[in-house]
Amino acid sequence: MASANIKQVAQHAGVSLGTVSNVLNRPDLVSPATRQRVLDSIATLGYVRNDSARQLRAGRSRTVAIVVLDVSNPFFTDVVRGAEAVVEEAGGMLVVCNSGEDADRETRHLDMLEEQRVQGLLITPVSDGRHPRLDAFVAHGIPVVLVDRGSGHPSRCSVAVDDITGGRLAADHLADHGHRRILYVGGPMTIRQVADRHAGAAAALTERADGVRFDVHETPTLSVAAGRQAADDLVALPASRRPTAVFCANDLLALGVLQGLTAHGLRVPHDIALVGYDDIEFAAAAAVPLSSVRQPREQLGRTAAQLLLEESGGSAKHSHRHVVFQPELVIRASSARERKRARS
Amino acid sequence: MASANIKQVAQHAGVSLGTVSNVLNRPDLVSPATRQRVLDSIATLGYVRNDSARQLRAGRSRTVAIVVLDVSNPFFTDVVRGAEAVVEEAGGMLVVCNSGEDADRETRHLDMLEEQRVQGLLITPVSDGRHPRLDAFVAHGIPVVLVDRGSGHPSRCSVAVDDITGGRLAADHLADHGHRRILYVGGPMTIRQVADRHAGAAAALTERADGVRFDVHETPTLSVAAGRQAADDLVALPASRRPTAVFCANDLLALGVLQGLTAHGLRVPHDIALVGYDDIEFAAAAAVPLSSVRQPREQLGRTAAQLLLEESGGSAKHSHRHVVFQPELVIRASSARERKRARS
DNA sequence: CGCAAGTCGTGAAACGTTTCATGGAGCATC
């Protein structure tokens, strides 16, 4: 029942306890004959290292934790995959915790992770501001890397994607195609990403100074349902005031808008062009393949993990860095067609 | 830098080490005055329990692990959420590991989890057969619950969904609506779920004995792309031999088929009715909302976690159970319209 | 043969907890 321990292995192999440990950790210090004998004993007894004891003694763990806002959001699952690849290559293990955008659950997770003395922490915190809990980690020598939040904090690394540029890309693309009435659909504006994407688009259109009208339709959530609702409102407008292009804060909204418009007999992109954000897998697979702003999600996770391992590697000369990735516009059918100037 | 330990707290509070431990674990054994003094010291020193030491001494951990085939598959993310809820309510912590359908990674994860002496393991193994690694867990007293795999194993609990019934539901629904040429799209057939869904549909149609023709189009994967390819093949058939309804092994395929048919000018459900499987979030949100067989995914995770905790609770009289859930057909526009009998 | 250098293996200490038998106050009872 209870697993064998190192002492029993030593006894079985007729060596001392320290020797078994050497076989496990510095095999070259042990003569081949003894080593083999010990390995055989390990096999016969089905010995498995006790990681608690090892950690207790060694003082550090090989697990890295990532706390995400929503495990079922494709954005985070890709970030996780990226981080996972790096951590596993370094011989560690990544555990995924889900805060579900709930501050209490986040706190509970952080408590447990702190008790476990994890090697490091990747986190997208629920609240965007200063986060005292995280300072405790840093104070205990556990490095923290912020993912897609709070860039610029002096005592932590962070990785993020430039949402302002993302907004510019989408807006410029639509304006380049001759659109002069563009609508931004997204919300709530309190989410930094939603606000930044809007700000970027607004800035780009202002700079062009070619008289594009840019409105906002604020949604309560970033869901497909909210997008459908937005489409209903949009269709109700008289055609003369209706936008000719819509830029959505994420792809779920865009898919909802697409469905809503189609249901009312409006064609995308002929009547209204559409650009989403995130380039989720279903964007390419939509009824009309969706143009979208792609974020390097896996890359985000990989880089975050690399920064973390570098910091935890303990080279004292680590300086905190804030890596910002640039998004990329993927043009598909939903916005591809050249508009025939003004009213077609 | 290094965190304070229980000894320093004891010293600071002017009590013995054992008393601090009592404050932490059995506060009622300590007089209120002392207790408060200790708590104050804990706060000033920023003491955090060392979980390795605690586990080492206590012999067991409070973390439950779940190993899934693909963290980015909506099916598994929902299972995870269900399991999470139960584990956290019991004061434990769920860690998610991703095998990515790769047997090597699965093995590496299992190795680490075994070393960590996790409280229990929920797993959908990469390979469906007997799995010797898992026996090692059971031998070490770590309970294992299989998720959506290998029902009926005598020394483990399992949870699963009845895919045969799921297949029947879909097939009966289509036949009830007058369809007499039905096509099953899915593959590879070596995946148990794919085969079971087909078998269920075939059985149901045979039992009806009303002359429905049932064909199979085997796909290489369960992806959107494979569905689109299947639609192309289907459109190439002369209309007289073309099925009037398609049942897909999962929703990704169904979405692909839907796109492919639409691209060729065939209307769903007017020309061809469509039923998917899984009822993923995008099924309801598709260009034509998709009928689909819904699996109780969160419930699956919750039940798996409950069985695990029950077994690990150590009531020696635990008997291994195999819980099988029944799926449910969700009817939406893609199959809703009554066919006007035979050729319309 | 004797000595230095190397190669292997040993045993004890330490990591930070939890647990448990022990002990000392304080207090009522006889």
Add this chain to the structure above:
DNA sequence: GATGCTCCATGAAACGTTTCACGACTTGCG
């Protein structure tokens, strides 16, 4: 004033590792 209680607090043992100073044995060389 001894006895038996209850109530708190104590200190040592134990959990399973890793690490490290040290000792025993071999080998090479003068």
